[in-house]
Each structure stands twice: as structure tokens, then as C-alpha cells.
Amino acid sequence: MSCQEARELLDAYLDGELDLVRSLEVETHVKGCDRCCLARDEYDVLQHSLKKHGVYFNAPKGLEQRIRSRLRSDKDSQRKHLIPSTFPNWRPVSIAASIAALIVASAIFFGTLLRPSSTNVLAQQVVSSHIRSLMADHLTDVASSDQHTVKPWFSGKLDFAPVVKDLAAQGFPLTGGRLDYLDNRRVAALLYKRHQHTINLFLWPTSQADSEPETLAIKGYNLVHWTQSGMTYWAISDVNASELRDFVRKQRQ
Amino acid sequence: MTENIWNKVTTNAVWKARRDRFEQTVLPHLNAAYNLARWLTGNEQDAEDVVQESYLRALRSFDTFQSGRDSRGWLLKVVRNTCYTWLRENRGKTVTQFQESGQEPQSTYADPETELIEKANSDLVRHAIEALNIEYREVLILRELEGLSYKEIAHILEVPLGTVMSRLSRGRKELQLRLFESTREAKT
Structure with a gap:
């Protein structure tokens, strides 16, 4: 495996994302290559500083509660869920029927076109x-x-x-x-x-x-x-x- | 009439059960959702708005979620899409914000106290990530901070594995470069 190839796969190798055969190939190359060893060290340093410097943003306090109450008052998802089972009056049915007809017609039209x-x-x-x-x-x-x-x-x-x-x-x-x-x-x-x-x-x-x-x-x-x-x-x-x-x-x- | 009321009562119970199931499945990933939104939008208030909006969207499409599947990935996909909608609507604002935060000099860098240097280093890392192109930033966040596999990231971003691999590799190189430069600047 050439150095160029190994460098392209190095991140995936260090992340443990390569299959066994490829991993072994990259590993063998890196052992005997100073440039790739350096690149591997750089990877380690970066991993270390990302972990050390705590750049993760945790959700602020109270956000969970705010979300819960918004979910409770969300009329849209409630209504969407109510329509099919409780109110079989004619208006939504006729609207639905015309929409369905439109969809079928356009599907036939665009289907052949597209x-x-x-x-x-x-x-x-x-x-x-x-x-x-x-x-x-x-x-x-x-x-x-x-x-x-x-x-x-x-x-x-x-x-x-x-x-x-x-x-x-x-x-x-x-x-x-x-x-x-x-x-x-x-x-x-x-x-x-x-x-x-x-x-x-x-x-x-x-x-x-x-x-x-x-x-x-x-x-x-x-x-x-x-x-x-x-x-x-x-x-x-x-x-x-x-x-x-x-x-x-x-x-x- | 009584039948209608009865229907309504049972449907409300069904709806409530569905919402409870949603909360149990998806609310535990709130930190992951917020972290991604915070990194993509660039500030706290927008991140909160985006996360709230994402949860509403997710609840409305909860029927499409199959139980047993990866709920964090499913939620993060919704968060990411909501972020992009938000960015499209506020793009100009965001771009200048990222530029500012990438170049803004920090007075604490010169302070010799170890603690302050640590803090400054932490700021340096954050600024370096913020200054990255969004395509690199999102894969880095998902990989380094959430620890997702390439496959999970590919699914969230709807791109092939090879793209995740190359973006991550380039993003890391760019981050290293920025960190190196800003550390040098801070020392002088």
C-alpha cells in the first residue's frame, strides 16, 4: 500500500472503521513510515484536546420542561391523530377524496413524464x-x-x-x-x-x-x-x- | 352523542399513550439534540428554538419511527434538517457570526495563570470548530462528541460512507491547522 493510499485511509483506520484486511494493510504501512506516524500522533493530540477541553454543550436547565409543555399543548399532532377515528363527517372526507383524485391523476401524468x-x-x-x-x-x-x-x-x-x-x-x-x-x-x-x-x-x-x-x-x-x-x-x-x-x-x- | 364523547375520551387516551411513548423514546437524547443544534446555529437562543421545533416535528412524524430502531439517529436527523431550514432563513446573520467568532481576539490568552490558559485553550478549540465549514463541523460533532459510527453519520446526513470518511478526514486536518495557527498567535 502506498503512502498516499494509507494517508487517505488513516482516519478511518484510527476510528476503527476499516475492515480487517484494510486495517492490517494500513497498520503495516504506518509502522514503517515516519510521515504517517506523525499524522497518527496529530490525530491523538486532536482527540485529546477535544476531550480535555469539554466542547460539548449540554442542554440548559428547564429546556426539557419547556419541551414537555409544548408537546402537551401541540394541537396539530393531536388533531391529526383525532381526525380519522372520531369525526367522520363529510367535509374532510370529500376534501380527502379530491386530494386523492388529484394525487392519482398527477401520479399518472408525472409518472409517465418523469x-x-x-x-x-x-x-x-x-x-x-x-x-x-x-x-x-x-x-x-x-x-x-x-x-x-x-x-x-x-x-x-x-x-x-x-x-x-x-x-x-x-x-x-x-x-x-x-x-x-x-x-x-x-x-x-x-x-x-x-x-x-x-x-x-x-x-x-x-x-x-x-x-x-x-x-x-x-x-x-x-x-x-x-x-x-x-x-x-x-x-x-x-x-x-x-x-x-x-x-x-x-x-x- | 354519548358515543362521540366516548370516542373522544378513548382517542385522547390513545394520543396521550403515544405522546408518553414518544417522550420516553426521544427525550433522553435532549443533550445530543441541543449540542448539535448549538454547534450548527452558533448560539444558545437559536439552538433552544431549533430543538423545541425539532421535537414538535419529531412528534408529528413519530408514526414513521419504527420501535427498536436507532432513536438518537432518528432525532438527530430531524434536528439537523430543522437547523438547515433555520440557517436558510437566517443565513446572512449566521455567516457573519461565525466569521466574528473565528477571528475575535481574546484578552485572556496572554494571562500566565494556568487556569486561564486552560480556559483560553478551551475557547481556542471552540472557536476553531465554529470557524469550520458547516459540512466539516457537523461530521466532527457527530463523530467526536456523539461518538457515532460512519454508518450512523451517513444515515443522518444522507450521504455515502465514502463522503463521511473524506469530510471527517479533511475536517480534522483543517481543525488541526486552525488550532496550530491560533495557538501560535496566542503565544506571541
Whole structure:
């Protein structure tokens, strides 16, 4: 591990936030590097002065009581809670009905209008995640080319079991897995290599129907998106589009 | 008629039970809420207002909170959002305040008494944190003062883990630099 890499991960290492493999790598580097030792000492000094100088602001006396009494007199949350069960008169019902109708109508209208752009937003997120995974040098949480190691690693960390395929024989060796955050949820990220290039494959469950692979290009990266058996997939890499499509074909087999 | 009154009585009881549950779940985190608000707004009165407002907002959306989940993180997310709303509405005021407090010279620094130096050091640390960009300040507060994990912070800020990692690392470096400079100034 280079000094530059170690320095980028040093804070996370000292905070105990790195996985075991990475921790050991950083530790080995720091032991033999004066600059990193200095940076570690600076970290200790800062921790010490933050603790010593008591910069925590405790809530002033009486605030708790003031909050309690405001909560008691809060008519809004009380009323909100009362409406559905006690006063089924027609006015709120008709208002609610017209609002509901409006929502349904606009959902249909905007839903068709916005669908392409929401896919676009997601594609942008995928690109950012991919770039970040390369930059932070934090590609994998579990570094393994064995699909039977990668898959169990995810259990307990995700609310679904990702399909993990090793495509080493087909020229796309699996190098590891990682947790990521996309589309407001935790997703599995699988790492594959193609020569010197990295392919990130993101997957998570979806209620959408199966869809055929669709290719996009953003910021010089190629992306392929598809849905299969209740899972949505995003593959991204800087390999050329035909190789990425080849990878996707092998994934789908 | 009697049925209506009866309904009202039972609903009030339900509402009261819900409020009690809310208070038991969320009021223990009052210090954490206040500390975050105090650091983000920059002064006591605004912090109090923001915290009170946050608790009201939190009560109104308590239905979305699933019991057994991290209640401190849930509350801190509400506090942070309320702070940002407040900052948007009072931005000009806050910016000048942070600048002032970052540069304001302190007469006590020159005092040789150890106790006063300790106090001055404590002021130095506070001023250095206050002078930080808000993005760095909030991760530092959540990590160093609340002891939250990167994952918990990422959830509150709604940003990826990598962003928490880099902001924290940069924020610390900047804080070290500011502390170093202000300690040197104070000595001369």
C-alpha cells in the first residue's frame, strides 16, 4: 500500500472503521513510515484536546420542561391523530377524496413524464458510486474471488441474498464485494476484473417487471441496466460497451 | 352523542399513550439534540428554538419511527434538517457570526495563570470548530462528541460512507491547522 493510499485511509483506520484486511494493510504501512506516524500522533493530540477541553454543550436547565409543555399543548399532532377515528363527517372526507383524485391523476401524468429522468438520476448515482469506489481505494469490504465467501459475507448486512457468480472462466474474475447505498437503500456491489479494468455490478430487489439490458454512457463510463427475476442490476465500467454487454450476457445466463 | 364523547375520551387516551411513548423514546437524547443544534446555529437562543421545533416535528412524524430502531439517529436527523431550514432563513446573520467568532481576539490568552490558559485553550478549540465549514463541523460533532459510527453519520446526513470518511478526514486536518495557527498567535 502506498503512502498516499494509507494517508487517505488513516482516519478511518484510527476510528476503527476499516475492515480487517484494510486495517492490517494500513497498520503495516504506518509502522514503517515516519510521515504517517506523525499524522497518527496529530490525530491523538486532536482527540485529546477535544476531550480535555469539554466542547460539548449540554442542554440548559428547564429546556426539557419547556419541551414537555409544548408537546402537551401541540394541537396539530393531536388533531391529526383525532381526525380519522372520531369525526367522520363529510367535509374532510370529500376534501380527502379530491386530494386523492388529484394525487392519482398527477401520479399518472408525472409518472409517465418523469420515469426516464428518475432512471437518469439513478444512473448518475451509479456513476458516482463507481468513481468513489475507485478513488477512495475502498473497492471491496470482502476481498475474495470465491463466490462462496462473498455471498455469506452479505448475509446479515442486507435484507436480500444477492446472486453471486464467478465468471473467471469467461474472462471476468470476481474480486470481491462491498455494501453500497443507492436509490435510498442498501445494495450489494460485486467487483469483477476485466484485464486491468474494474467492473462494479450493483444489485437490489425490485417490484418491477423483467426488462432487457439497456446501455448508457455517462462521463466516459459505460452502464448496462436490466431487471431479472425481481432484481434490478446496474453494471458499470470503463471497458468498452461491447465487452460490458458480453459481461452482462454471461451474468444473465 | 354519548358515543362521540366516548370516542373522544378513548382517542385522547390513545394520543396521550403515544405522546408518553414518544417522550420516553426521544427525550433522553435532549443533550445530543441541543449540542448539535448549538454547534450548527452558533448560539444558545437559536439552538433552544431549533430543538423545541425539532421535537414538535419529531412528534408529528413519530408514526414513521419504527420501535427498536436507532432513536438518537432518528432525532438527530430531524434536528439537523430543522437547523438547515433555520440557517436558510437566517443565513446572512449566521455567516457573519461565525466569521466574528473565528477571528475575535481574546484578552485572556496572554494571562500566565494556568487556569486561564486552560480556559483560553478551551475557547481556542471552540472557536476553531465554529470557524469550520458547516459540512466539516457537523461530521466532527457527530463523530467526536456523539461518538457515532460512519454508518450512523451517513444515515443522518444522507450521504455515502465514502463522503463521511473524506469530510471527517479533511475536517480534522483543517481543525488541526486552525488550532496550530491560533495557538501560535496566542503565544506571541
